[in-house]
Structure formats: C-alpha cells, structure tokens
Amino acid sequence: MSDRDRINRRDFIVTTAGVAGTAGAFAEATLTAAQAQAPASPPPGFVDQEPFAKYWGKQLREVVDVDLVAAAPELANDAVKERHQIYCHLLMKLMVRFWNGNKRGPLGSYPRRVKQMEAVQPLQPTQRYRGDMIADPDRLRVNWDRYVGHNIACVAVDGNGEIIDFDFNHNDFFRSSAEHAESRMVRRLFSLTDIFDSWKTGDRIGDKSRAFSLQNVTLYTSLESCAQCSGVMSLGGVKQVVYLQNDFTAYMIGNIMFNLANPVSGLPGAPIPIPASVVGIQQFKALNDANLAFVKDIQDAKNRNDATRAFFVSPDKTFVDYDSAITSFLCIDAARDIFEEGGKQLDSMTLKFPTAKHPNERDVLSNQECLEEARSFFKYADLEGYRGSPHKL
Numbered sequence: 001m002s003d004r005d006r007i008n009r010r011d012f013i014v015t016t017a018g019v020a021g022t023a024g025a026f027a028e029a030t031l032t033a034a035q036a037q038a039p040a041s042p043p044p045g046f047v048d049q050e051p052f053a054k055y056w057g058k059q060l061r062e063v064v065d066v067d068l069v070a071a072a073p074e075l076a077n078d079a080v081k082e083r084h085q086i087y088c089h090l091l092m093k094l095m096v097r098f099w100n101g102n103k104r105g106p107l108g109s110y111p112r113r114v115k116q117m118e119a120v121q122p123l124q125p126t127q128r129y130r131g132d133m134i135a136d137p138d139r140l141r142v143n144w145d146r147y148v149g150h151n152i153a154c155v156a157v158d159g160n161g162e163i164i165d166f167d168f169n170h171n172d173f174f175r176s177s178a179e180h181a182e183s184r185m186v187r188r189l190f191s192l193t194d195i196f197d198s199w200k201t202g203d204r205i206g207d208k209s210r211a212f213s214l215q216n217v218t219l220y221t222s223l224e225s226c227a228q229c230s231g232v233m234s235l236g237g238v239k240q241v242v243y244l245q246n247d248f249t250a251y252m253i254g255n256i257m258f259n260l261a262n263p264v265s266g267l268p269g270a271p272i273p274i275p276a277s278v279v280g281i282q283q284f285k286a287l288n289d290a291n292l293a294f295v296k297d298i299q300d301a302k303n304r305n306d307a308t309r310a311f312f313v314s315p316d317k318t319f320v321d322y323d324s325a326i327t328s329f330l331c332i333d334a335a336r337d338i339f340e341e342g343g344k345q346l347d348s349m350t351l352k353f354p355t356a357k358h359p360n361e362r363d364v365l366s367n368q369e370c371l372e373e374a375r376s377f378f379k380y381a382d383l384e385g386y387r388g389s390p391h392k393l
Contacts, residue, residue, distance in 0.1 A: 040057075041056065042056050055260060063255075063259055063260070064255045064259075065255070065259075066255045066258055068272070068274065068278060072240065072272050072274065074359055077359065078352070078353065079352075079353035080356075080358060080359070081278075081279040082351060082353050082356070083161065083356075083367050084220075084242055084274075085349075086349065086371050086374050087218075087242070087374060088276050088281050088283075088342070089342055089343060089349065089374070090343075090346055090378060091166075091220045091221075091244065092222075092244070092283065092339045092343040092345075092346075093343030093347075094153060094155065094378065096339050096343050098132050098386075099116075099336055100131040100132045100145075100148070100387065101113050101116055101129065101151065101331030101332065101336070102129055102131045102145060102146070102331075103147055103312070103327065103328060103331050104147075104312040104314075104321060105147070106128050106130075106131060106146075107128055107315055108126055108127070109126065109127055109313040110127075110312050110331070111307075111308055111309060111310055111313070112294075112309075112311065112332035112333060112334070113331065116333065129145075131143075131144055131146060131147065132144045132145070132148075132387050134382075144387070148170060148172050148173035148387060149168050149170040149171050149172050149173055149179065149387070150168075150171060150172075150330060151168075151169075151222070151327075151331065151335070152168065152180070152181050152221070152222050152223045153168045153181050153222050154167060154182050154185050154222070156219055156220075157220065158216060158217055159216030159217070159239075159358075159361045159362075161361075161364050161369070161370045161373065164189065165185070165192075166185075166385070167188060168184075168387045169181045180228060180229050181222075181229075182225055182233060183232045186232050186233060186236045187232075189217065189236070214237050215238075215239050216239055217238050217239055218238075218240050218241070218242065219233065219238055220241075220243075221241055221242070222243070222244045222245065222330075222339075223243060223244070223245050223247050223330075224246050224247040224273075224275075225241060225243065225247075225253070225273075226247065226250045226253065227250070230253050230257045231257070233270065233271045234269060234270040234271065237269075238271040239268070239272070240271045240272035240273075242274045242275075242276055242279065243274070243276060244276045244287060244342075245276075245288060246288050247326055248291075254270065254271070283339070283341065286341075290334045290335060290338060291326065291329045291335075294324065294328075294332065295329070297309060298310070298323075298324045299324055301322060302322035307320045311328045311331075311332075346374060346375065346378065349371060351367050351368060353367050354366065354368035354371075355367070355368065
C-alpha cells in the first residue's frame with residue numbers, strides 16, 4: 001500500500017469516526033444519488049425501442065422471466081411436448097455416442113471418470129481413458145481419444161420436423177473460445193442454404209429470400225446458450241431453442257435477449273428459450289442437481305486438499321485439478337450416466353400421440369414419423385458423422 005493510500009485511508013477514518021451509522025448513511029446516500037442520476041425513461045433513441053422501454057424500470061427477475069404461455073402457447077399441447085421429447089432424447093443419445101471426457105488428456109487419473117477407463121490398460125504407470133471411439137471401428141474410420149471440444153452439442157430441426165444436422169463444441173480443436181455448438185450450427189445452416197436453393201427455413205420476409213432467416217428452425221442444445229450463441233441465433237432468426245441444462249454462469253442471457261430484442265424492425269428476433277423441463281424431460285432437473293452437487297463437492301475437496309475427489313491428477317502427481325467449471329462436470333461419469341439414461345429412451349419410446357402433427361406448421365411429419373426420423377438420423381451419425389463438422393450432409 002502506498003503512502004498516499006495510507007493517508008487517504010487514515011483521513012477517511014478520522015473524518016468518519018464517532019459518527020454512528022455513518023457508513024450506512026454514506027452508502028445509502030450514494031445509492032440515492034445514483035438512483036437520482038438514472039433517468040426515469042430510456043435515453044433518446046432507446047426510448048423508441050418498445051421492448052427496451054417496457055423493461056427499463058423492471059426488476060431483474062422480471063427481465064429474465066419469459067412468458068411461455070404467450071410466446072409458445074402450443075406447449076400446452078401434450079402432442080407438441082412429445083414431439084420435442086423425441087429430439088431431446090436424440091440429442092442425449094448423440095452426446096453419449098461422441099462423448100469425450102479427456103479434457104486433460106487420456107492419461108493420468110480422473111477420480112470421477114472410473115466408468116470411462118479403458119477396459120484393457122497398456123503397460124504404463126497410469127490409467128488410460130476412453131475418448132470418442134466407435135465400438136466397432138473399421139480401417140476407414142479413425143478413432144480419436146484426443147479432446148477436441150467440450151461435451152456440449154446441438155441438433156437443428158426444420159419446421160417440418162426433419163433433422164438438418166448436429167454439431168459439437170469445438171473450442172479445443174480450433175484453439176478458440178468461440179467455437180460453440182450453437183454458433184457453429186447456425187453458420188452451417190446458412191452455408192446449407194447456399195447449397196440447396198429450395199432450402200426452406202421459413203416464410204419469405206418482405207423481399208428477402210427464404211434463406212434469409214431460420215424462423216422455422218428449432219435448435220435443441222445440451223446446455224443453456226451463452227451470450228455469443230444467443231446473439232448469433234438472434235441474428236439468424238432461429239425460431240426457438242430447447243436446452244437440456246442450465247448454465248448458471250450464462251445469467252439467463254437468452255431470456256433477457258428474448259424479452260429485450262424481440263422482435264426488431266419486424267424481423268425475427270431472439271429465439272424463444274425453452275427449458276427441457278417444460279416439455280417433460282426429467283433429465284433437466286437431474287443434470288442441474290448433479291452439476292450443483294459436483295461444484296459443492298469439488299470445492300470441498302479442494303479446501304481439504306483431497307486429491308481422491310479432484311477432477312484430474314497428472315500422471316506424475318505434480319498437478320491436481322479441482323476445476324468446478326461446467327465443462328469439467330460434462331466430462332464425469334455422473335453427467336454421462338444422465339445423458340445415457342435419456343438417450344436410451346429414444347429407442348424405447350412408446351408414443352401417446354403417434355399421428356399428431358404440429359398445429360402451427362404446414363406439411364409436417366407426424367410424431368411417429370419424427371421418431372422414425374430421429375432413429376434413422378442416429379444410425380447415420382453413428383456410421384458417417386463425426387464429433388464436429390463437416391458432416392456429409
């Protein structure tokens with residue numbers, strides 16, 4: 001601390017000493033002054049933006065609250081919920097198929113990944129863990145245990161119920177923090193509109209081409225979208241996003257964007273954010289609960305210096321990782337087990353509304369056809385797909 005810091009601190013204490021409640025009064029006065037300086041209405045230009053002006057004086061809890069009854073009234077229809085469940089279970093099955101928990105490499109010790117160890121261990125002083133490895137490889141298929149990105153993925157479905165493609169987070173492969181699954185998927189969708197002239201992503205908007213907006217596309221993502229992905233989906237006009245788990249560090253930014261930037265100048269705005277619990281996916285709560293338990297337990301392990309509960313221990317024992325990030329949670333057995341449970345339901349689903357079609361769309365597949373589409377797509381992805389683009393689609 002510099003001499004100036006000492007003098008200022010001393011003078012402040014001397015000045016305020018003996019005045020009961022001065023600190024509280026000072027804070028209250030500062031808050032009152034700040035509130036007085038805040039304009040009662042949005043600044044010029046912003047005041048003309050109706051959604052922004054509507055929420056200007058609201059509490060944060062109101063800004064993040066999305067009224068799904070108004071935004072997506074079709075969710076009251078159990079047949080529509082069943083339709084969403086099909087794609088959620090497909091996404092979970094794809095997650096497990098391409099699972100790679102080797103965030104710190106395939107060698108070392110991951111105390112929370114016991115089930116992901118190689119069945120046959122090579123002669124070495126440490127364990128080896130499985131990455132993205134197909135069960136029955138052939139000589140034309142390369143097996144990867146290299147960690148190329150986080151276990152975060154999404155599936156894109158068009159208005160008819162037909163699956164367009166899937167993608168994974170690819171941050172590590174590109175050494176970038178921006179290669180998130182949803183952003184990659186939106187870029188891929190627009191590249192597909194360049195290839196297929198008749199690609200239908202929604203109704204024509206004014207004099208724009210059909211490929212201008214993804215207004216009939218739904219993205220199913222394994223993790224609540226961050227600010228980047230929410231922004232990209234908003235610019236792309238994605239209709240809605242259904243997510244399997246909260247990202248507590250994303251601060252419900254998708255909800256905020258939907259309320260504040262939807263719609264803009266008559267164009268599609270931010271996608272409707274739909275937690276998978278709303279459509280009846282039990283794994284939503286299970287994933288959130290397991291994530292919170294993981295964070296609490298690994299922080300306790302760090303405080304106790306208990307390497308047996310760490311996320312990772314290097315082969316030479318010199319590095320112990322107590323990382324509690326969501327990307328670490330999405331490597332461990334507890335997370336994989338939940339996704340595996342949900343993925344298995346794709347194969348065992350018995351539909352209650354097999355002949356139902358989406359009430360808001362035209363020429364759509366029935367729920368039974370959607371289920372057959374999802375199962376067929378998984379078979380394609382299992383044989384021909386890779387953890388990241390490009391796929392053969």
